[in-house]
Amino acid sequence: MTQSIHDGEVQVYLGKEDPHEVPMGQDLDEERPQQLEEEKRNFTSQGMWPLYQYRWWLREYIAEFFGSFFLLSFGIGVNATTLFHTGATASYQTNVTFLAVTFGWGFGLAIALFMSMGVSGGHLNPAVTIANCVFGAFPWKKAPGFFLAQLLGSMVGALNVYGLFKSHFDDGHQNLLPHETMASKFSGVFVTYPNVPNGYAVWSEVFNTMALMMGILAVTDSRMTPALNFKPVAVGLLLFVIGLTTGANSGFALNPARDLGPRIITAMLWGSEPFTLYSYYFWIPTFMPFVGALLGMFLYVFFIIPSCT
Incomplete structure (x- = not known):
């Protein structure tokens, strides 16, 4: 998520170069023997652990996976x-629950970005990735791997929460009313559902994702007032504000992987209802964030022209 605009061009931070990178197939022992010997005694050193070249090659995808995993x-x-x-x-549930949910998602995103931003750029969102690809700020060849990592991370994150709260879900299953199913009662924990008709939810997802994308670009634009080391916190606060203000209408998914990954998991656990409830609502959080991210990136690139050089 670390995009910036310079001289009218959109740029994206693709990850840090490793000063100790060794080309595939080259023997590590040929490089800096003394340093490697010291690294062998340091358990926090990458040189201490096996398969370093392969982990280096996959580092961006691994960062997207773990960022998405912890976000979810x-x-x-x-x-x-x-x-x-x-x-x-x-009244307690109504007031505290929504505030806690928006706070948790916002600062959960901040933590996920701290883990991934310095390696992969911290996209964590297929809509952000595709917008950067369309505007030439990210290579298309990396997009499929990013999509897969984001989706798998989201699915494993959903499974993790199911495991952590399984006893509660089991209790809920025993207390279902005759007209209730596990999906209708509990899938809303994992995926988003609307509080308005689906037509209004479409614009809600587009607008909120557009706002998220423009906010990310502004926060990371060095010609504006860059957040420097606080970029993850700034983006987390942005999600918190979006969720608290306009997110209730559609559940503020803003991220296809965030919704589709857990939806697949809940369908595996409880049947197809997560895809059919609310008049097949699933397509809105799956596809509309792409529209919003593209619109947000276009509006920022086309209209926001900072005066500082």
Whole structure:
């Protein structure tokens, strides 16, 4: 998610160069023997662990996987926590739950970006990746690997939360009412559903993803007022604000992997209902964020022209 605009061109941070990178097939022992000997005694050193060349080659995809994994673990985790552990009164649940959910997703994103931004750029979102590809800021050849890493990370994150709260889901299964199913009662913990008709939810997802994309570009644009080391926090705050203000209409997925990955997991657990509920709502959080991200990137590149050089 570390894009910037320079001289009218969109650029993206593709990850840091490793000062100790060794070409594939080259014997590590030929490079800096003394340094490698010291690294063998340091468990935090990459040289201490095997398959370094392969881990280096896959580092960006691994970063996207773990960033997505922790984003979904924290985000879905706060959804589950507020469902199972909030107070008994309706007013308490209404006020505290939504604030906690938006806070958890916002700062869960910040932590995920701290883990991934310095390696892969911290996309964590297929819509962000595709927007950068379309505008020439990211190589198309890396997009499929990023998509796969983001989706798998989201799926494993959803499974992680299911495992953490399985006893609660089992209790809920035993207390289902005659007209309820596990999917209708609990899939909302994992995926987004609308509080408005689907037509309004379409614009909600487009607008919110557009706002997210423009905000990311502004935060990371060195010609504006860059957030420097606080970029992950700034982007997390941006998601928090979007969720708190306009996110309730559609559940503010803003990220196809964030919604589709857990939706696949819940369908595997509880049947196809997660894809059919609310008049097949799944297509809105799956596809509309792409439209919003492309629109947001176009509007920023075309209209936002900072005066500082």
